Amino acid sequence: MTAVLTRSAPVGGVAVSGAASTAIRGLVEGPRRPLTLLAAFPSAVYLTTGDSTVLAAVAPGSVRLPCAVVMPSAADLPDGEVLTGESWVGLGGLTLDGRRVEITQWWRPTPPAPPMSVEVLARGLDALTARLSVQQHRLLRAISDGLRRLEAAVRMREPDPAADAASALIGLGPGLTPSGDDVVSGFLVGLHHLAVPREPSRNGHALTAARAHVKDRIAGRVLIEAPVRTTTLSAALLGHAARGHAAAEVTAVLNALSGRRPLSPVLMRLMAVGHSSGYDMACGILAAGRALLGQREG
């Protein structure tokens, strides 16, 4: 019965309600923190609290980033490229350009990790390879080379070379989230959530542990280096990927690789993310899946 006391009075009229990712629950329900504008698009506005924390206010139907608050409508996003009214996050919601949004719904940015057999994942990866090969996008040479090194190091379960390879991709390439970052994001989320069963050998436990160790080493390096090596928005998204959080568009593709739903429609949705971000993330997922299966690029 005390929850009502922690909510602030609506500012500038009646508060509307929004939905947010549980990855930013601490931020939303924490104390009041001022927000400054990082970037503004017609269907999404990126805001920062000044440190490396980023919050995205997005229109319904646009990409549900793990740091997103979905507004009731695109009309609730600020019109201009400058915030004139007060903007802050905390106390259970978000005040954006003087307008209050109370968070009343939450979703989890951690994809369900359906257990899948080696055969099912291999089939899923074949389908993903085929569908990526007909896309008009291509990775920059420097990025595809870097991704190949990252994949090989994970396949061989070599933590330091893997972390080095990931590091060499951070901040590389075009885009507000540089292409290299998107590839690493896809790779990390893939490592987190493509749940291949333990190798059926006597030292299966040791191999699984080695895999987790490699993943943690890459994630650790990304968390340290991204804030100084890439854009604030991209560093924040890499931070989420290092913790296994992903946009719903990415989650859906991971789920489809388990054979539980058709791949084409969800991949189409991922491809629509950014100019090339969706394609880049899909390449990262594919590489992670191959590395986990011990496959080489076919």
Next chain:
Amino acid sequence: MQASRTIAAAPGVSGAMIAMATELNLDLIQDLGFERPAGAGPNDMVVAVAAADRAALEHALSLVATALTARAPGRDSDAGSGPGAAQAPRTVSAAARDHPEAELALISVPGPHAFTEAMDALESGLSVVLFSDNVPVELEIRLKDEAAHRGLLLMGPDCGTAHVGGLGLGFANAVRPGPVGIVAASGTGAQQLMCLLDAAGVGISQCLGVGGRDLSAAVAGRATRQALHRLDEDPATELIAMISKPPDLRVAQRLQEEAAELATPVTFGLLEPGAPDLTRFTEQLLRRLGVAVPAWPFWAPGRARPARPGLLRGLYGGGTLAAEAHALATDALGPVASDDLDATGHLVVDFGADQFTLGRAHPMLDPALRNQRLVAELANPAVGVILLDVVLGYGVHPDPAGELAALLAAVPPDPPAIVAALVGTQADPQDMDGQAKQLTDAGVSAYASHAHAVGHAIQLLQAAR
């Protein structure tokens, strides 16, 4: 990336790169033969263009400006109207073709048309929340068989509430996320359960409504079976709660046997005679989760009306709450009529039942029928206590307590006592404490637990006898 390509292909341009000025991108630009811009950081954008002459450079830069200020197609709110704009889809299948990412259709059309629309959605690969009521049971079975055949879920018909993927559908309370997954053959029952869990600090993962008839002998738990498997596969769900209006016992037994095979534990709350009421069921769930059972909130009126002997009259918008009131009152008071508007003894009416909603909105949206009856019962000297449900949340009346308070402002002298169940959460848009205050100011005793409200009503009648 597209901007880079457009500029690189412009006449007189020999090299171009547009990227954020990260360390690695600045290295790349340097490798291409450009100077490193001083003072540029990762949040700045660098535009590097190598051109044959000034005119080519200026043309290229104008292309950059155009590319960077162009709006993505199809995202503008003003792009969908006016002549030449794409037509809004006219059928569910057309909408599904336009939105291949969609997974669920919410259908709320009058009962006779619901089957066609729901089948159209299923054939387009969408699971369905079927809000419509007055759907014949044979058609419900056909829809549920079709859904099962396609690996989809048909929630409903008469599915009043659902929480799927973090979104509340139908009549939905603003509840916190958490470990409990709910399968409900009962709309207001699910709302009562979710709101009590929320008051205890426990959230839900999903709430899948299956329609009030799903556990009948005819429908035989078709949607419940699908829903249980869905929740079993959902890693966010740690405990499944299945609630239903009084079920067919053989169907219930078969489902309980099947549920025992799932990896996620399932607790059944079947509102059959002798079973725990929804409040006690919620308390069982909390104990199972290791969470302390709180004192359920209640709000006492400032000026309590003296109890007077007489009849119990329960006037409900929620079917499960009406059924629960009927069961509890029958145990304590003897025979209680149900939905019979001409009854002369104790009576509980569910104004959301099919026969009362033909051609009109649900009483949780439009309480006119119930209001009419309430005014009549207030003036009826034979009535001792009136029981009501007041349901908050999204999709229902914006101020149900205010509406009741307005009716109660003109009560006759020596009116019957009024007891209400206030089903809602602190995050609901109506402001729960404000609603409670309006009720208590109007002389109503309000309880967060419906069973406690019924218990209080029975006590008043027994004490006055």
